[in-house]
Structures are given as structure tokens and as C-alpha cells.
Amino acid sequence: MRQFRIHISKGVFLEGDATNILIDPLVLPSKRPDLVLVSHAHSDHYTPGVLRRISSTGVRIFMSTASRMIIDPKKRLKNVVEINPGEKIESEKFTVEAFDAGHIIGSLQFRIELADVTFVYTGDFNLEKRIILEPAKPLSSDVLLIDATYGLPVYVFPKRQEIYSQLLSLVREKGSDREIALKARKLGVAQEVTALLSMATDLPVLVEPEIAVYNEIYEKFGEILGRYAINNNPSRGAPFVARLSRKFPRGIQSIPLTGWAMKNGIPLSSHGDFKQIIDYVRRSSPDIVIPVCGFREELSSYLLGEHGFSTANGEEIILNL
Ligand SMILES: [Zn+2]
Known part of the structure; x- marks a missing residue:
């Protein structure tokens, strides 16, 4: 024993x-x-x-x-x-x-x-x-x-492809003429969203500096995140990848991306x-x-x-x- x-x-x-x-x-x-x-x-x-x-x-x-x-x-x-x-x-x-x-x-x-x-x-x-x-x-x-x-x-989430499609149609529909912020954990989901937006849309992608630091580490290890610009604030017509904890004023459409947001966001989780x-x-x-x-x-x-x-x-x- x-x-x-x-x-x-x-x-x-x-x-x-x-x-x-x-x-x-x-x-x-x-x-x-x-x-x-x-x-x-x-x-x-x-x-x-x-x-x-x-x-x-x-x-x-x-x-x-x-x-x-x-x-x-x-x-x-x-x-x-x-x-x-x-x-x-x-x-x-x-x-x-x-x-x-x-x-x-x-x-x-x-x-x-x-x-x-x-x-x-x-x-x-x-x-x-x-x-x-x-x-x-x-x-x-x-x-x-x-x-x-x-x-x-x-906590059963839709398949990744379904989540990706949902996210992309929302960004295409709302993000072309207004400011849209996709809020994600800065190490993990934020990099997945950066890659998805930069590779699956023609829109310019903006990434918060605190997130970009981790993007660089992913890229150092061979992960391809595509093209994005580092910016501290959202801009019309360019989806903005931001920290989950960040608060935005009313006029900016903000969507939390986390498994905890099955009802009020998109359940994209690492x-x-x-x-x-x-x-x-x-x-x-x-x-x-x-x-x-x-x-x-x-x-x-x-x-x-x-x-x-x-x-x-x-x-x-x-x-x-
Ligand atoms: Zn973890």
C-alpha cells in the first residue's frame, strides 16, 4: 500500500x-x-x-x-x-x-x-x-x-467556429461605422481575438498597449497574429481589443469575451x-x-x-x- x-x-x-x-x-x-x-x-x-x-x-x-x-x-x-x-x-x-x-x-x-x-x-x-x-x-x-x-x-460553449462566426458578423455589422471594443483577458483570449480579426476581416485592428506586450511574446514563439496597430483608444471603423476590466463610455459598443459572459457577451475562453x-x-x-x-x-x-x-x-x- x-x-x-x-x-x-x-x-x-x-x-x-x-x-x-x-x-x-x-x-x-x-x-x-x-x-x-x-x-x-x-x-x-x-x-x-x-x-x-x-x-x-x-x-x-x-x-x-x-x-x-x-x-x-x-x-x-x-x-x-x-x-x-x-x-x-x-x-x-x-x-x-x-x-x-x-x-x-x-x-x-x-x-x-x-x-x-x-x-x-x-x-x-x-x-x-x-x-x-x-x-x-x-x-x-x-x-x-x-x-x-x-x-x-x-458551462457548455458553442463550437469555436460558431463563436468565431458570431464575433465576426457582429464586428462587420456594428464595427464598420462606430467604435467597437472587444474586451478579453489580456493574456490568452486577447491574442486569439487579435489573430481572428486581423486574418478574417479587412478592418484595421487596434490593440491596447498592455495587450500588445503579450502579443509580442506569442509572436516570438511562432504564433501568427496578423497585422494590427497598437493604440490606447478605440477608433471608428477599427475593432479595438481591450482588457476585460476596462470601462468604456456609453457611445462605444463593448463586448466581453469570456466563458463567464454566456448571456451578455460571447463565451470565448482559453x-x-x-x-x-x-x-x-x-x-x-x-x-x-x-x-x-x-x-x-x-x-x-x-x-x-x-x-x-x-x-x-x-x-x-x-x-x-
Ligand atoms: Zn490560466
Whole structure:
């Protein structure tokens, strides 16, 4: 019998007999980890000060090259090791392999082998083909730690092509003679919208400077976003890609693009929707599913009730396998 403890609260602490792995930490852990994994560069998956403190004690922090460019552009953090899809960290006690998570530039999912048990940590993921990025592929697992951001059946989004068509017809219809702002998360959906508008319309595309910084990183890693101009304000006849949080005066048509805007916007998200979560779980075929982030309990109940999967919840999980 092998025992593992998993602590989930502002990060995931996976504790085996011989190895402790900390993933996506927002706070300092109570025990020293042997290594830290950062899945991607969204700020709800790491705290800069926490990474600084942990790395200064000699613990190695693994993240992709693109994540590092965003999280630690001046390379001030100590003990950072870059790991990219297809690469492995191997020791006598554990193996960690990185895979593309298809969520944002440089996003990773991890397959972790500890005492002959295969853990998969999906991080935020997306399985759908889009105009940029490669989709993630589900990984088989014994224990699946899966993102449950949209872990409720109500969060089923239309197919990407339908969302793209809806967005493009709205921009063509309204955007040719008035100011129109498309509000998106500045790292993720904003780059997808830039690429879509620049490649599928003849309109000049304007991008807010705060977003353009991330556009450049996507382009550095080979993503094609097309032609756009950097501007701080919207202009008539030119769709404007802006931050989700930005407020606009009444005369400007503003459309939020996020999975949370199913009624008052367009549900374009970098996350997989509920259907993708279920699809991932079925294809991963785990012995136990542990939802991480979002609707953890609700997803657990659904997976157990509708599909008969064993699930675990709460802050402290003890697994005897
Ligand atoms: Zn994310």
C-alpha cells in the first residue's frame, strides 16, 4: 500500500513517501518541497514573492520558456529550470514530464510518476483547435488532478467556429461605422481575438498597449497574429481589443469575451468548457479524479453520479493506493 497526501489550497502540495512536489503556489507551503512546478503564467497560478522565497532556499522551480519570459523576464529568480513539452525531469524517486496544455502560450500539463503511481495535473487546459496554439491531448492517469473552472453542466460553449462566426458578423455589422471594443483577458483570449480579426476581416485592428506586450511574446514563439496597430483608444471603423476590466463610455459598443459572459457577451475562453472536462476525464481513465480550482464539489458529484468515477475533494486528501 502506498500513501500520498494532497493538500489543495492556493496551490497543490503532493506528498509521497520520498518526494514532495508543489504545484502552482500562491502561498508558502508549511513543508519544504523538493521541487516546484508552475503550469502557466496567469497570475492566479503563482505569486512572485512566494517563488522568490522558495527559490532562494535552493529549491528548483520548473516552468516553460514562455512562462519564464512573462513571470521572470529579467531572470532574477534563482534556481529556475525551463521545461517544455516533451521534456522530462528524472530522478531515482520520481519522473515529471511536461505536455502542452493548449491554454495560453507556454501552458503545461504535467505527468508525475511517484512510486509507480501516475498523477496527471492538467492545469488550465483546452482541447479545442483554434486559430492560434495547439490543443492539449488528454493524458492517461491513475490519479487525475483536473481544472474545474467550468465544472458545471451549464458551462457548455458553442463550437469555436460558431463563436468565431458570431464575433465576426457582429464586428462587420456594428464595427464598420462606430467604435467597437472587444474586451478579453489580456493574456490568452486577447491574442486569439487579435489573430481572428486581423486574418478574417479587412478592418484595421487596434490593440491596447498592455495587450500588445503579450502579443509580442506569442509572436516570438511562432504564433501568427496578423497585422494590427497598437493604440490606447478605440477608433471608428477599427475593432479595438481591450482588457476585460476596462470601462468604456456609453457611445462605444463593448463586448466581453469570456466563458463567464454566456448571456451578455460571447463565451470565448482559453479554458475547456464542461464538455471538454468530461471528455478529458473519460479519455484519461483514472482510478480517482480530484478536481482543482472552480466547481470542485459539483464536478465531483457529477462524475460520481453520472459516470461512476471515484472522486476526492476538500483541502486535505489522503490516498492509499
Ligand atoms: Zn490560466
